[in-house]
Amino acid sequence: MANAPAAEEAAPKGGGSKKLIIILAAVLVLVLGGGVAAFLLLKKKPAAEGEEGAEHAEPAAPKAVAAKPKSDKPPTFVPLDPFTVNLADKDVDRFAQIGVTLEVDDPKFAEQLKAYMPAIRSNILMVLSHKTATELLTREGKEKLARDIMRESVRPMGIELDDEDEEEEADAPKKKKKKRRAAVVSPINQVLFSNFIVQ
Incomplete structure (x- = not known):
């Protein structure tokens, strides 16, 4: 029990x-x-x-609406040969190897890009050679580089995109004047990096 x-x-x-x-x-x-x-x-x-x-x-920035794809077609990608360039660091010799791919909506525009490729590559090399390693190692630096590459990629075709960084640095009255100017729509949707090595 x-x-x-x-x-x-x-x-x-x-x-x-x-x-x-x-x-x-x-x-x-x-x-x-x-x-x-x-x-x-x-x-x-x-x-x-x-x-x-x-x-x-939407009324103030029509380029944001116009940059969106209007059809269900997949975008066209234009890969560029990798860039190897000496950077602008003064204290040490540094270089970068960067792979760039441009995303566009229109396959016809992709063919136009290929026709202007020597001038586009030259412009991108000029942008890269003025960068320092510290600028390229941050996320903000990479995003600014992508904007610079987008602007320089369409310049040989006579398309002038506004530099957003210059607008931010400008005085308030000048900034208002730039916003009133008709916005230019970029035919390039994105700049994509396929490799990014800084040494």
């Missing part, structure tokens, strides 16, 4: 640990569910604000 009370005492302990595990699992599921719900709700708010901002920015 002494064994019977011991067995009864052991059963509640086992049942208590099972209850504890079930409660912890339920709390964990609630916390994870709440986290996922909060993430989805917060994710939808910026997207909605971005859409509202796009509606307000």
Whole structure:
């Protein structure tokens, strides 16, 4: 009989640990569910604000609307031969090897790019040779380089894109004058890097 009370005492302990595990699992599921719900709700708010901002920015910046693909055709990619260039670092000899691919919507424009390729490569080499290793190693430096390459890639064809960095540095009255000028739409959607080595 002494064994019977011991067995009864052991059963509640086992049942208590099972209850504890079930409660912890339920709390964990609630916390994870709440986290996922909060993430989805917060994710939808910026997207909605971005859409509202796009509606307000549409009259002021028509080039953002015009740069979007109008059809379901996949974009055309124009890969350029890799660039190897000495950088503008004065204290040490540094060089960069960078692979560039241009993304365009129109295959006809891709053929035009190929016709102007020597001038485009020359312009890109000039941009790269004026960069330092510290400029190219940051994400912001790479993004600025992509904008510079986009601007210099269309210049041989007579398309002059505004330099966003010069606009930011300009005085406020000059900045307003540049915004009033008709925006030029770039036929290049993106500049993509296929390799990026700085040594």
